Amino acid sequence: MKYILMMNTMRAGHGVPRWPQKDLQAHIAFMMNLNQGLRESGELVSAEGLSFPEQAKLVRAGKDGVPITDGVFPESKEFLAGFWIIDVDSPERAYAIAAKASAAPGPGGAPLNMPIEVRPVMNAPPPEML
Amino acid sequence: MKYILLMSGTKTGVDTYHSWSQKDIDTHMAVLTSVAKELTESGEFVATQGLSEPAEAKVVRGEKNGMPVTDGIFPESKEFLLGYWIVDVATPERAYAVAAKISAAPGPGGVPTNMAIEVRRFAAHGQSKSE
Numbered sequence: 001m002k003y004i005l006m007m008n009t010m011r012a013g014h015g016v017p018r019w020p021q022k023d024l025q026a027h028i029a030f031m032m033n034l035n036q037g038l039r040e041s042g043e044l045v046s047a048e049g050l051s052f053p054e055q056a057k058l059v060r061a062g063k064d065g066v067p068i069t070d071g072v073f074p075e076s077k078e079f080l081a082g083f084w085i086i087d088v089d090s091p092e093r094a095y096a097i098a099a100k101a102s103a104a105p106g107p108g109g110a111p112l113n114m115p116i117e118v119r120p121v122m123n124a125p126p127p128e129m130l
Numbered sequence: 131m132k133y134i135l136l137m138s139g140t141k142t143g144v145d146t147y148h149s150w151s152q153k154d155i156d157t158h159m160a161v162l163t164s165v166a167k168e169l170t171e172s173g174e175f176v177a178t179q180g181l182s183e184p185a186e187a188k189v190v191r192g193e194k195n196g197m198p199v200t201d202g203i204f205p206e207s208k209e210f211l212l213g214y215w216i217v218d219v220a221t222p223e224r225a226y227a228v229a230a231k232i233s234a235a236p237g238p239g240g241v242p243t244n245m246a247i248e249v250r251r252f253a254a255h256g257q258s259k260s261e
Contacts, residue, residue: 050253067229099198117187119187119188120186121182
């Protein structure tokens with residue numbers, strides 16, 4: 001079963017968190033270690049971090065199909081900071097991995113316990129829908 | 131440059147989609163399939179996925195002892211990711227053009243939905259920002 005784990009922790013208007021270099025390094029090391037563990041267990045499909053909200057655009061098609069871009073978001077909007085796609089045997093395993101990611105260390109090494117949204121990934125649409 | 135195109139909607143939006151006629155759903159899916167095919171042919175396609183319905187979503191936090199705490203109830207107004215495309219394109223403008231095509235996918239009666247697609251660049255790990 002494939003699941004996506006989403007880290008929706010960023011807010012528009014917030015730049016790079018101003019953590020001490022040491023804390024940022026510990027956080028990154030934790031995430032790399034988590035990914036390495038998932039790679040070794042064969043459960044990692046992909047893991048990506050996204051650029052900051054300042055660089056995000058909302059795109060809509062105009063009347064003639066030409067893109068209309070909009071880059072201003074309310075300060076309160078939740079932004080996807082990054083995601084993991086994992087292939088696991090049970091939802092419980094997906095939740096356990098999400099809990100690990102949630103407990104990544106923040107300033108002073110204290111676990112962030114940030115919320116991680118866990119969603120099953122759908123299979124390709126059935127052939128009759130194509 | 132890799133970009134992710136995020137299609138989001140609310141629970142109400144997902145419920146509305148369920149009331150579309152089969153013909154409208156087929157036409158909508160056919161356009162999305164043709165976008166993926168075009169991107170594959172141009173070598174810009176990396177991945178696409180649809181996600182399960184918000185009803186199946188959980189929010190997980192680590193407890194003090196590292197045990198997962200799950201929560202499955204969300205406000206009606208919360209935006210949910212419905213699906214995404216990852217593309218590898220030469221310019222941001224090309225990413226916006228692809229997003230506009232997806233945005234113009236037809237809805238009920240074949241009218242373009244013109245839904246908003248969030249376009250985000252992947253963070254560059256160990257690469258120069260100008261890359």
